[in-house]
Amino acid sequence: MIPFHKPLVTGIEMNYLRQVIETNNQFSGDHTFTKKCSQWFQQNLSCPKVLLTPSCTHALEMAAILANIGPDDEVIMPSYTFVSTANAFVLRGAKIVFVDIRKDTMNIDEHLLEGAVTEKTKAIAVVHYAGVSCEMAAVLKIAEKYNLLVIEDAAQGLMSTYKGKALGTIGDLGCFSFHETKNYHCGEGGALLINRQDLIERAEIIREKGTNRSKFFRGHVDKYTWVDIGSSYLMSELNAAFLFAQLEAAKEVNKERLSLWEHYHERMSPLKNSGLIELPHIPEECLHNAHMFYIKLKDIDERTRLIDYLKKNGVGAVFHYIPLHSTEIGKSVGRFHGQDTFTTTESERLLRLPMFNGLNREEINTVVQSIRGFFNQG
Numbered sequence: 001m002i003p004f005h006k007p008l009v010t011g012i013e014m015n016y017l018r019q020v021i022e023t024n025n026q027f028s029g030d031h032t033f034t035k036k037c038s039q040w041f042q043q044n045l046s047c048p049k050v051l052l053t054p055s056c057t058h059a060l061e062m063a064a065i066l067a068n069i070g071p072d073d074e075v076i077m078p079s080y081t082f083v084s085t086a087n088a089f090v091l092r093g094a095k096i097v098f099v100d101i102r103k104d105t106m107n108i109d110e111h112l113l114e115g116a117v118t119e120k121t122k123a124i125a126v127v128h129y130a131g132v133s134c135e136m137a138a139v140l141k142i143a144e145k146y147n148l149l150v151i152e153d154a155a156q157g158l159m160s161t162y163k164g165k166a167l168g169t170i171g172d173l174g175c176f177s178f179h180e181t182k183n184y185h186c187g188e189g190g191a192l193l194i195n196r197q198d199l200i201e202r203a204e205i206i207r208e209k210g211t212n213r214s215k216f217f218r219g220h221v222d223k224y225t226w227v228d229i230g231s232s233y234l235m236s237e238l239n240a241a242f243l244f245a246q247l248e249a250a251k252e253v254n255k256e257r258l259s260l261w262e263h264y265h266e267r268m269s270p271l272k273n274s275g276l277i278e279l280p281h282i283p284e285e286c287l288h289n290a291h292m293f294y295i296k297l298k299d300i301d302e303r304t305r306l307i308d309y310l311k312k313n314g315v316g317a318v319f320h321y322i323p324l325h326s327t328e329i330g331k332s333v334g335r336f337h338g339q340d341t342f343t344t345t346e347s348e349r350l351l352r353l354p355m356f357n358g359l360n361r362e363e364i365n366t367v368v369q370s371i372r373g374f375f376n377q378g
């Protein structure tokens, strides 16, 4: 059996957990390992401030508060994304304006953005699908023209870059996920990247239940008190210790993933050349992190049959994202701008194949062989 996913374990996690329990004896947020992780991000990604959060969902919620999103505001995003991208803004009372995706990357179509802007538009939330960057130069240009905030849902994007810049550090705010399904994880976890100096202080306050506790600890105020809205958006030190073990291994982990991805791509090419499947496209200015390997089938029916076939052959394959605009809640809190040319059709064709550290080339060959068998290309 080749599972769809196995969460990463480097082997060092236990040492750091033991250090927290036996030596450091501090378990809540913002202690030794939280600081180590934040520094790792700030140095390796060149970002002015990174705050660890309990999840990417929470980082997105913080971003929505920081962006001052309120009722009547509109936020532009793709419909092909995880629910949290939308929920974060819906929780503030905003209306969601869904924009179609590009067929080649499954990312928001930058050419359609400007047409979706109205007087009410406050922000653009881009999603870097599969760790492959959106066309950020175009996104930033429109954001600047209409004075909009850019929030990057880079949940899948750690270790990816766009024109040499780390994903999550390009817009005003960026959000990472360290859920166990992501390349680097701590069970549940996330981070908010704050790329603007003027948003840092308020971000710390929102994360500390709306108090100026961070300032107090730096000795900038002599008591701390309630100063703004907020919640408890801190990651536990236990999670940070686990996460740090994974960050330290990030370069090697990324290298292994990319080599597995390349192997898949090479082995799948004959099926692509026969016109039976489509393969992911990586634009020239993007370095990706091999978060996932997907193929595209003819339609939803063929995909369903292939999933069943692979299951019978011991291969786990999954799809995701029922387009948000097609759901009841999606219709009530948002609208689709223009034509849904690719969102629905492409989401129904996409199939994710096993991709995780520890997967080996023989297993990939087995997966490819099964798919060849399905197409009678044995």
Ligand SMILES: *Cc1c(COP(=O)(O)O)cnc(C)c1O
Pocket (backbone or CB within 6 Å): 054, 055, 056, 057, 058, 081, 082, 084, 085, 127, 153, 155, 156, 176, 177, 178, 179, 188, 189, 190
């Ligand atoms: C995983 C994911 C999230 C949610 O991350 P959590 O850490 O589980 O909250 C949000 N957006 C995208 C695009 C994701 O892939």
